[in-house]
Amino acid sequence: MEDQYPPPSSQFIPQQGQGTPNIPPQPPMGTPPMYHPPPFIDQYKVPLTIGGIILIISLMTIVVAGMTKPKAPLARPIAATTPTPTPTPVREFSAVASQSAFLDFTQEVASLSSSIQNLNVYDSALAPPVLNLELGFR
């Protein structure tokens, strides 16, 4: 055990009458030196390295995925299309349509419809006068 700790050098032993050099306190002879834990980085060097690698790989994966993500197609303006009207079926006139009797009948129906619509069954102007028949002398 004594071989582990070499004896202190004489240059470090203060001589009588000389200035005391600024030397760190030496552990007493025979005691093991104090344990100074290594820095944080040295202590967790391996896990930090692994974590950093994983983080870098994740970031690269995210970037690559974002670059390769299919972009949503741009909304293109839809051109307003006019609805195509359904073609009206062409109706063939009958032999009656050109007859004068039919034409007169058409006008009669129109006249009758108009007369019915315009009829007022009760003319309010003909309402009887409302009179107060009581003289009130009694």
Next chain:
Amino acid sequence: MKRWLLVLFTFPLFAQCVAGSVLATSQQAYQDYLYQFGVYRQRYTDFKVAKNEYEKFHSLASQTTALEKTKILLAQRDQLLRSYLLVLNEKLNEDRGLSPTEKQLYQTLIRNEITFLEKHAALIPSIGSIEDAQEVSDELTSHSKVLQTSIRQILVGVSLGQLATLHQQYDVVLGHAQTLVATYGTVFPNQKQADLNRWLLYITNKRQLYQQKIDAISQASSQLSPNDANDLDRRFTEFIQGAAEARQYLAEGASYMNELVTALKYRQ
């Protein structure tokens, strides 16, 4: 030649003047009625003022004034009702839908009421006191129920007459429709002919519904005997609503006629 030309050009003008005077008779009667109504309102106001003064002072002068204003009011009241009945009479004269019997029935009612009013007006000059005026007024009041019932029956008659004119026109057009289908129906396919006959059936059914409604109104109106004024107004309202329903039947029949026109116009 010149004489014939003169007659040829002046006759239409003369005929138009005559026709215009006939059609304007009801308008003239109505204007006279409105004038009489305005006079009545003024004389009723004068009567109220004189009556209030008499009831306040009971002086001989106020009594004389009140009696004078009362007599004027009673006379104007009879004149107003008479002018109103003349308006109804002219409306019946202008009507072309009612049968002569129906028109005579309504004009008899008018004549009876005018006769009563003329007899009632003849009593007014003999009124010598407030009590006499009250008795004469009470005679009209007691006759009011009969008078108002007759007026409502005449008004229903006027409405039925207008509907009857349309009904006559409806029958003429229906006859032409039946002739057209009978004459030209064979040019159409069988299915189309069935459609045409169906439209004719619908048009005829509406006419029957109209006639049933008119017959019901006419019978109920002739038997009108209300309990009071409210009952009279309620029954009269029912008659007018029935007339409106009858008109609706004609309107629906006319719409079916339009469908028939369309069906006849095209081959398919």
